[in-house]
Each structure stands twice: as structure tokens, then as C-alpha cells.
Amino acid sequence: MDLRFSVHARDGTTHARAGILHTAHGDIETPAFMAVATQATVKALTPEDLESVGMQLLIANTYHLALRPGAEVVAELGGLHPFMNWKHALMTDSGGFQVFSLGAAIRDGVGKIADIFPEEDAGEQRSEEAEGKSESPNHPITQSPKGIPLCKIDDDGVTFKSHLDGSIIRLDPERSIQIQHQLGADFILAFDECTSPLDSYEYTRTALARTHRWAERCLAQHAKTRRDYQSLFGIVQGGAYRDLREESARVIGGLPFAGLAIGGSLGKSKSEMHAILDWTIPLLPDEKPRHLLGIGELPDIVEGVARGIDLFDCAAPTRWARNGGLIVSRAIAENPEQRLNIKNSRFAADRAPIDPTCDCYTCQNFSRAYLHHLHRAKELLYYRLASLHNLRFMARFMRDVRAAIIEGKFSELYGATRTTKLSV
């Protein structure tokens, strides 16, 4: 079954577009934001919670799931959909980003896995690290991983140590795709080499050539072992180097992928990220869906949509929630990031909901005072109520962006966003 993606409306002055992505597990209205379910769960939320906030698609993590519980276990239980009881669409990443970013973290850090992932602070911290803890718009790789003993790249694949038990693991394009077939998500991603903003032009070029060779191997493997409903997305790399990004867009865009993701280092600033999108997207085939990997700040999403992005994923909205950062309407926001900090003592007796304009379960039922109390007391319920709110905000935001495109009002919304200090 080929992936069906139809574009229903286009903005007149930008590249923004509204479409529908058809999957075996339901339709996805684009532009869409997908929540991150690293370990086959969006932290603290049930499938019903995610349905209730309007999430149409989740992204789970091949690296984490391959290590625990293992792709074989998930396959034995019928794949990720029944395993986590999620009836809607799923994506998995290829594991490449985690392997390289963990490798980089290890090299940049003290060199011992135990120091980076202390035993006491297991799942949560590991996922945070792997999902990209920094608030920067791109993945937090600051060094290329070449020559790192704990993560060794060759032209054929990558050898690394499990952060859970130190066992030696080999991942290559074929294995990554096979694992993703076992996991059974609707959308799977090619196994690529992520480079960092600090990598030289030469290193980035070498890595890119490898990523392009791996892309063809991923496609070949995909043809062999995929479940009928699965679609493979290619990933455009090339760092912040214009010619490399353009070359990658042409190469990856020219291969028979079902969709195209833009990944790796998106530069050192918002303007570099925008430039990378401006170089890349016009060279990609218009009929395929485009996914900007790891981006989730509201102004960044609008900038991406304006340049023709259809899909976004980011762990930040749920991570902000757990850390006290609740997304609110611009009118009541404390800062350009549109978040208020529920830890602030001014909320201690505040009977208002987080955002009076929000229709989420949390805002309909609980006061800021109660959330402030739960957060201070480190109560488990806090994480759930806060995550629900932030994801509902993201879903409503994407719905508004989509409606604006369809109603010919996207430029208006885009202009309003650009007046904040966040955008260039």
C-alpha cells in the first residue's frame, strides 16, 4: 500500500499547505504535531488522554525500544499498536539520532556511561538526554561521534554500547529497518548519520555520502520485510552547508521514499535553521509529506509551516510540562515562549485555570493553585495534568494553523507570530 497524501489548501504568499495523510490507522490532518512516546508511552498519559487532546500521531523510539523491551517482544505482542494500545498512527525514528547523540554525549562528557545515566535516575533522564534536553531548536549534538570508542562508525553501520547494560550493539541500515518492521509503526525513518554544527565541511560531506548510500540500503530492506501498511521516510542531512543540503535534498528527494524528513544539525541559530529550510524544501518533490525532526517551539512551527513543512515532533512540550512550564495564550503569557512557570509562588492561591481559554481536562477541572501545590509536592498527578494541558495546547495550535491556511488567513497568523522576539 502506497502512502496517500493529499494537499487541500495552500497559502497564497508562503509555502504553507494543509493536507491529509491517509494511514491504515486513520487520517492525519496536516500540518500536524506528534507527541513523543520514546519508550512506547507518552510520559504520564494513556491512549485515551492522547485521543482526548487530539493527537493523531505519535513517534516512538527505535533505539530505546530495541534495548528495552526488545523488538522481538514487541513483535511477539503484535507490534507497537497493540503493545501500547494505540489505535491511531505511529512513527518510529531509525535509532540513528540516539546512537550518535549518546555517542557524542559520552565523548563530550566524562567518558563513562554510568556518569551520564546514573542508575537512580533511569528511564526519565535517559529519555530526556536522548530526546534532546536543550531548548535549542535542533538536536543537541555538539560533536561528531567519529572515533568514539563507545560509538564507532564505519561505512557499513555503527557499533555502540547499550546505555542500559553496556552490552555491545550493532546497528546498520538493514537492522534498523528490520527492527522498525518488527515494531510496526505506520511511518518509519531511514537510518542516517547525524552530524553536528561543529563538524567540518569535510566530515559532514563524508558523513552525507554515507547517509545517502545507507538510504538506498534502507529502501532495499524496506521492500523485503515491511508490513504492508508501513511507509519509509528518507532523511535529508548536510548540516548547515548549503551545497550539501541541496545535494541531499536532490538525492533523498529523488529516491522512492514515501515522505521526507529534514534532520541532523539545523544550524546554530533560528536564522540558520530557516535558511536550511529555504535551501532544502524547494528541491523536494511537492507531492510527498515533509517532516521537520525535533522542532516544537510555537514560533518555530509557524516558520516551518510557512516554508512547507507538514509534520513536527518534539519532546519539549511534555518536558516543559513536567518542569513547570505550561503553554498559554499569547495574551496571558509571561514571555515570548508563551509559557508560564507554575512553580511561581504568585500562583499559590490562584483559583483560575492555567489558561481560561483552554478546553483541556486540566483547565476545566483544576486551578493554578492546585497545580502549583501538586508540583511543589512532586505529586505524580501533576505530571499528567500538566502534560495533558501542553499537548492539548499543541493540538489546538496546529488546528488553528491549519484552519488559517484553509481560510486564507495564514499570513495574518504568521505575521502575528513574527512580531514576537522569537522569530527573525
Next chain:
Amino acid sequence: MDLRFSVHARDGTTHARAGILHTAHGDIETPAFMAVATQATVKALTPEDLESVGMQLLIANTYHLALRPGAEVVAELGGLHPFMNWKHALMTDSGGFQVFSLGAAIRDGVGKIADIFPEEDAGEQRSEEAEGKSESPNHPITQSPKGIPLCKIDDDGVTFKSHLDGSIIRLDPERSIQIQHQLGADFILAFDECTSPLDSYEYTRTALARTHRWAERCLAQHAKTRRDYQSLFGIVQGGAYRDLREESARVIGGLPFAGLAIGGSLGKSKSEMHAILDWTIPLLPDEKPRHLLGIGELPDIVEGVARGIDLFDCAAPTRWARNGGLIVSRAIAENPEQRLNIKNSRFAADRAPIDPTCDCYTCQNFSRAYLHHLHRAKELLYYRLASLHNLRFMARFMRDVRAAIIEGKFSELYGATRTTKLSV
């Protein structure tokens, strides 16, 4: 408004009875088990979750809530019901147990609050300590707190240090009742002195006399500042000393309390606990509801019901859940405690629900394999799914006990329970 309690059925051979306790926030079918909402939340669960599992009543913690967020904040927001958005009945304890058990913990430990409640492990650990972490059937006080600098008792009340910030706090019968009036639960408890199984007869007698004088002060304060719908329960103390328990039952049972709780040290063994109930309950007025404080093992509940107990509270079912102990039917249980340990690797690929006979959300939607994975990965969703299951089990268990009493089959159920090794 006086508390209305009606007994509808009595077992022919034991003292078991089935009744209805009418409150301004709904009726409670007894015998009933109430979940513990220490910090104005049952850990990881929403009010809707608690409704869905059939919880009719929760007990919150005066000591914890007085320290954080403070009784004034809760009162300003309309009381605990609107604060935590719980529409059904609530109870608060008096704070006495926490003050004395923290005092005892401090004296038995290294003498520094910081060592007992490390900053990093705030709310959860504190609550666990205060709620009674041991698996023993009674409160985990092992020493009387007399003479402890961090918790000083005089005939008028108690002076202690806050475990949160070390500030000096004074609690006496009047203040405890006032705080409970501010919190606004339907049932509130008298401020008493908890003694331990290690206390001498002389000390226990002295403490009991104080508790009895405090009981009258609690009643006097209750008459002055209560909300119309609030009812005050007295607490029978006296340790494991028969004459003191009998004296306390006569004194407390003779005062105009709306209900009667049995608290403090319930002895060093199950048989001592049963003896204490056998001495006490026949001396209590039959028309008032009886609450056995801090008991939650299934066989102990049946033993309590057989002796005429109507209400139970215990933090253990939700604590077991968080630690991997899931309550199951006797037919599939691994041990007389009727729990299976989801951490066991034999569940890693087990597609069955926790308990195939259970109708809870968790069992209807997720496999043991998924729960095993979530627990290993320390995922927040685990705590919620496990807590939901255990509380649903408790609610179903109490419903079955009640039905057995009404249908004249309680002796049968009681006999089946007594054949387990847990009971004497």
C-alpha cells in the same frame, strides 16, 4: 447536621454488618475501603479515575496539608473538595499520627530531619514515611516520642519541627480541629496521642488520659467552628493493654462523637490486633460507624469486618502498586497476600491482563508485558495504571464482602479467607 448511619444487614454468626453512611457528598456503602490522598491527591490518579474504580471516600492528611499548601490556602479556595475537585466524601486525620510517628522516626534514626527526608526525594518519600511504610498491620511507630527534642509533648499539645523547612509548629486539639474545619472534609478525626507497642503500661496509661482530655477539647472546638456538614470521629487508644483499651472504648464511646476510630498501636501480631478489636468493639455504641485506622491487607479487612468494623483506610494498596505488587484473585495469586510482582521477568512477553477476571481500565486495555516494560522503564504511566488496578480490586473486594453480608454468605467468605496462612 448529624451524621446518619443506617445498618441494613447483619451476619448471623459474626459481628459483620452492612450499612449506609449518608454524607453531604453522597452515600457510602459500608463496609468500605477509602484510598489515601495524603497531599490532596491519591498518587497518580484523577478524581475521575477514583470514581471509575468505585472509591466513595478518600482520606487526606492534616499534617501534610497544614504544612503545604497550608490550611488557609485550601480554605481560601473553598476547602478540599473544590481544591482537589473531588465531589464525593472526604475524611481528614488529625495530624497526630504523623507528628508522633515523625517524632519517633527522628529519634530512632540519626536525629536529623535532613537525613530522614533528603531534599531530592521530597513529597513521595515523606508521604511514604508518614503513611507507614512497613507492611505490618499497624502504624509503624516503634518508640514513644516522649522527650524527643524535635517533637515535644505536653499536656496541652505538641511542638514539632516541620519536615519541610524546620520551622517550629504547634499543634493542639483546638488547632487540629480548626485546621480540619478549614480543610472541610466530611469526616474529621480527634487529635490524639499515638503510642507504640514498645511503650510501657505506665506511659500508655498517661498518654491515654491525655488523649481522653484532648477528646473533650476536640468536641468543644468542633461545636464552635465546624462547617454544618462536618462530623467528628473519636479515636480509641490504649495500646495492646486490655484494661486501657476497654477504658478508652468506654470513655470515647460515651462521648458525643459521630463515629469511632480504633487507632494507635494495634499490637505486635495479627492475633494481638484481633484481640484488641475483640476487647474494644463490644463496648462501642452499636449505632455509630467504626473505622479501623491504617489497615488494608485483604485478610485483615475480613477479620475487621467480622468484628464489626465499617471503614478502612490504608496507603498500602497504592504503594504496593507503585512498587510492582499488583493485587489479583486468589486463584492466580503467587502468595497468600494475593499479589503478583510485575517486575518478574516471566511477565516480559505475557499478553494476559494483570487479572483476567478484573474489569478495571488497566486490565481491559493493557498486557502484563506492557506493564512489566513500563515498570522497568520507570515510566510515569506505570504508576497510574497499577494504582488504578489495585484500587479497583479493593473496591470490588469490599463490594463482594458487603454483598456476602447482605446475602447471608459472609461466614463462607470469612472461612475461605481464614484458610490462608495470613489469619489466625
